[in-house]
Amino acid sequence: MEVRDPGLQPERTTLAWRRTLISLVVVDLFIWRSWLTSEPSTGNLVAGLPGLDYQGICALMAAVATIVLASVVWVRSRQLHIGNAAASARLVLVSTLAVMGLGATAIAAIALGG
Amino acid sequence: MVGKLPGTDKIWRDTLREPAWRRTGKTPDYRFSLANERTFLAWIRTSLALLAGAVAVDQLAPNIAPTPVRLVLCVLLALVGAGLAALSYRRWGQMEAAMRNDQALPFSRVMLFMTIVVAVAAFAFAVLILVAR
Structure with missing residues (x-):
């Protein structure tokens, strides 16, 4: 970049994406805590994988949502490092879907924990 | 949009790439695009905060x-929280569509709705905390 943007727009946008990822990790921690503190169920859904009960699936879903959003943040940070192109609708949609998936996981974790 | 009718396969691929409204009007100044993106992210973080609050209270x-x-x-x-994530995507699209076509930014009741939700939730939890002890 030859001339830095006077408003540091790309940097601010990159930081906003990273803050969003950190907020998502906070939700993750609570969902993982719910799995770790739950009573270990005797019957596993998949044989040979202890801990993979319904709460374990919730924890796994939360991890998937994190990986998806982290990939989006990585791609977008690279784009903003090179230039100041607008985000593609697909990136925005994928991050929305990751958060909505995490919302569904949170609801499942609450319902299972009660 | 004019010209020979594309097959459904192509329409589907185009929709997956970029929605139709993204090909109307003129591309907004990058500062406005990025500001719109950051507003979307701020709403997403609000949605994540609601999710975190829900799971935290439960546990x-x-x-x-x-x-x-x-x-x-x-x-x-x-x-x-999950609904707000969907709303923020919709709002991001509406805002950019308005910018592309030089229209006024759409008014939305999301802010009023969220104010009421947060106020009611805070009041409800305050009452519960008082009753619980």
Whole structure:
């Protein structure tokens, strides 16, 4: 970049994406805590994988949502490092879907924990 | 949009790439695009905060209310959070569509709705905390 943007727009946008990822990790921690503190169920859904009960699936879903959003943040940070192109609708949609998936996981974790 | 009729396969591929409204009007100044993107992210973080609040109340305050009441409250909060994520995507699209076509930015009731949700939730939890002790 030859001339830095006077408003540091790309940097601010990159930081906003990273803050969003950190907020998502906070939700993750609570969902993982719910799995770790739950009573270990005797019957596993998949044989040979202890801990993979319904709460374990919730924890796994939360991890998937994190990986998806982290990939989006990585791609977008690279784009903003090179230039100041607008985000593609697909990136925005994928991050929305990751958060909505995490919302569904949170609801499942609450319902299972009660 | 004019010209020979593309097959459904192509329409589907184009929709997956960029929605139709993204090909109308003129591309907004990058500063406005990025500001719109950051506004979207701020709404997403609000949605994540609601989700975190719902799961945190459920786990860290198990005695705040009888279990069914607590479950309903937390699930409601998480539902609003997940819905808000969908709303923020819709809003991001509406804002950019308005910018592209030089129209006024659309008015939305999301802010009023969220103000009411947060105020009601805060009041409900304040009452529950008072009753619980």
